[in-house]
Amino acid sequence: MSDTVSSRPFPPGQYPLVVVGSGPGGLQTSYFLRRLGIEHAVVSADDGPGGMFRRFPLFERLISWTHPSADVPRGSRWFEAHDQNSLVAEEEELGALVLDELGEDHRRPARDEMAAGLAAFAERAQVPVRYGCRWESTRREEDALVLVTSEGEYRCTAAIFAIGMTEPWVPPIPGLELDMHYVHVSSAPDRYRDRRVVIVGKRNSAFEVGEAIVRNGLRELTLVSPRPPDLARLARSPLRPWYLTPYDEHVRGAPGRYVLNASVDRVERRGDEYLLHALDPTRPEALVVEVDDVVVATGFRAPLQDLPELGLATVLDGRLPALTPYWESVTVPGIFFAGNVTQAAQGLRKHGVASVSGMVCGFRYNARILARHVAETVFGVAPDRPRLEPESVVSHLVRELDGAPELAMQKGYLARVLHAEPRQGVRDEGILPLEVFVDGADDGVAVTLEFDAEETIHPVVYLRQAGVLRETSLPPHPLRRYDDPVYRDALAQLVDPLLRPLGSI
Amino acid sequence: MADALVVERLAQLALFADLRWPELEAVAHTFEEEVFAEGQRAVRQGISGSAFYIVLEGEATVVVDGAERARLGRGDFFGEISALTGDVPTADIRAETMLRCLMLPGPQLEAFLLEHPVVMLRMLHAEARRVRDANRWR
Numbered sequence: 001m002s003d004t005v006s007s008r009p010f011p012p013g014q015y016p017l018v019v020v021g022s023g024p025g026g027l028q029t030s031y032f033l034r035r036l037g038i039e040h041a042v043v044s045a046d047d048g049p050g051g052m053f054r055r056f057p058l059f060e061r062l063i064s065w066t067h068p069s070a071d072v073p074r075g076s077r078w079f080e081a082h083d084q085n086s087l088v089a090e091e092e093e094l095g096a097l098v099l100d101e102l103g104e105d106h107r108r109p110a111r112d113e114m115a116a117g118l119a120a121f122a123e124r125a126q127v128p129v130r131y132g133c134r135w136e137s138t139r140r141e142e143d144a145l146v147l148v149t150s151e152g153e154y155r156c157t158a159a160i161f162a163i164g165m166t167e168p169w170v171p172p173i174p175g176l177e178l179d180m181h182y183v184h185v186s187s188a189p190d191r192y193r194d195r196r197v198v199i200v201g202k203r204n205s206a207f208e209v210g211e212a213i214v215r216n217g218l219r220e221l222t223l224v225s226p227r228p229p230d231l232a233r234l235a236r237s238p239l240r241p242w243y244l245t246p247y248d249e250h251v252r253g254a255p256g257r258y259v260l261n262a263s264v265d266r267v268e269r270r271g272d273e274y275l276l277h278a279l280d281p282t283r284p285e286a287l288v289v290e291v292d293d294v295v296v297a298t299g300f301r302a303p304l305q306d307l308p309e310l311g312l313a314t315v316l317d318g319r320l321p322a323l324t325p326y327w328e329s330v331t332v333p334g335i336f337f338a339g340n341v342t343q344a345a346q347g348l349r350k351h352g353v354a355s356v357s358g359m360v361c362g363f364r365y366n367a368r369i370l371a372r373h374v375a376e377t378v379f380g381v382a383p384d385r386p387r388l389e390p391e392s393v394v395s396h397l398v399r400e401l402d403g404a405p406e407l408a409m410q411k412g413y414l415a416r417v418l419h420a421e422p423r424q425g426v427r428d429e430g431i432l433p434l435e436v437f438v439d440g441a442d443d444g445v446a447v448t449l450e451f452d453a454e455e456t457i458h459p460v461v462y463l464r465q466a467g468v469l470r471e472t473s474l475p476p477h478p479l480r481r482y483d484d485p486v487y488r489d490a491l492a493q494l495v496d497p498l499l500r501p502l503g504s505i
Numbered sequence: 506m507a508d509a510l511v512v513e514r515l516a517q518l519a520l521f522a523d524l525r526w527p528e529l530e531a532v533a534h535t536f537e538e539e540v541f542a543e544g545q546r547a548v549r550q551g552i553s554g555s556a557f558y559i560v561l562e563g564e565a566t567v568v569v570d571g572a573e574r575a576r577l578g579r580g581d582f583f584g585e586i587s588a589l590t591g592d593v594p595t596a597d598i599r600a601e602t603m604l605r606c607l608m609l610p611g612p613q614l615e616a617f618l619l620e621h622p623v624v625m626l627r628m629l630h631a632e633a634r635r636v637r638d639a640n641r642w643r
Binding site: 225226227261262263279280281313315316317322324325330331344346348349350351352353438439450452453469470471473 | 510511525526527528530531533534535538539540541542543545546549551552553554555556591603605608609610611612613
């Protein structure tokens, strides 16, 4: 073995746990595992940290904010809601690192600024990774998982895959080719000048590429997919103010700007142009769009390699793993996921509101919970569950509702959970998926912030006493100030029957 | 974008039997897919904000106050009453095997049915059968 190779961490061999991936999900998970003292290897096919942000987004800045100015200390837990892009840490000096990279006059990082912020975290938090080590296949041997990599085999009790959704996905429609995918779109400023372009898809990458090429002087742009843009959802989407020029121009009737709600039946090549045949259910005949270029912006899939052959259940046509509330495969125990592939664990999805587990500001908190869960259930390392005096419960819950970044980011998905029982008193279980408390059996209280059906944010209290669960939605506050007597009084009243029997403890 | 397989599965469901291919594909894009592990609940008695579900694969039970009342399988749907009335669900729906469903958020169900009256009619037939059967048991 050469010096270069031996100086790299985590050579193939036996480890209690292996984390695959060095994007934000892998780095964040490894950081929290190390804090808990869980020995593990981290391997990555890339040659440096950053994951998807080494490549994407191709054109635009991210759609998540990093606000430099706040009334709380930079890097503190309370600052995290001001900065959706940085990884989080117990040490203030390791938080908000993307802020250092952000150019002046910007509130949203560009791809290279984001990648630099992640690299700074990997270096300063000292997250060792074996780079250039590609996970290729997986098998199970008795009680062990064996991950076969380009550098040899890793045997482990459990594995966490933080592999991102980075593999281009093209629907099986005749004429659509992989080289038409978003990842292959040219960034040369003149590439689409005076050309007619159709984009298949209407989600983030479709609007992002549409916005970019509209600026570069194309002649005609058509976006096509079966589902109409969901205007109600767009109203609270981070896409709305930044990517929607093509949609805005279509609505206002600009020549050469079209958004079609139709299925793509096929794409045919005719000389130098393409004919896209689209089926609109409201019209008797197919629409034929003649274009010079086809861009397929239909999204990505997780590179799951051979995991489905091990029995891994998936959703979305095999694009994501189907997960338990703790991000474990629903069908293959011991295989966990972190990072943006955790978005298939949907939580309660009340009123249809999804988690933000596909974004750094969501999965960075999932990673902390996952590390604690794996430490406890796989390695028997119980996390700290501080005891609370009953008289401090209301203040604690109010403070969490008012400023906990986990609740502010992962609305309706993560909750502050306290368990209460006569012998143990009140224990702070930490931030957990709300679903875990709701579907559990322990008496206690969980608080969260939720959108209601009208998209108004409310504090919501879930209280279980003698096994009976009750949900109480508190009124919204226009300035989202929950450290207010209205909420204190309401919480005190709600938790009183739960805490009264513990009064003498 | 939905796979042809999902559209194929939709075409086999009684609820969508009157829809043509492009309509089915639009429906496949309107609904989302959710998978529940065995024992997990898709709908929770007394908890607000649930959705409308159609079973694609697997089995579930309808549980009221801890007592099993009915079993659901492929093509069955649930959650429509609370989605339409805004009331909290009166039963748990618990996955008995791995359960794969199509899901439409509750606030979107009414608009979806108005856009697809043939689906609404199919749903009405199913609800009529449920009422008839419920009355028979009395």
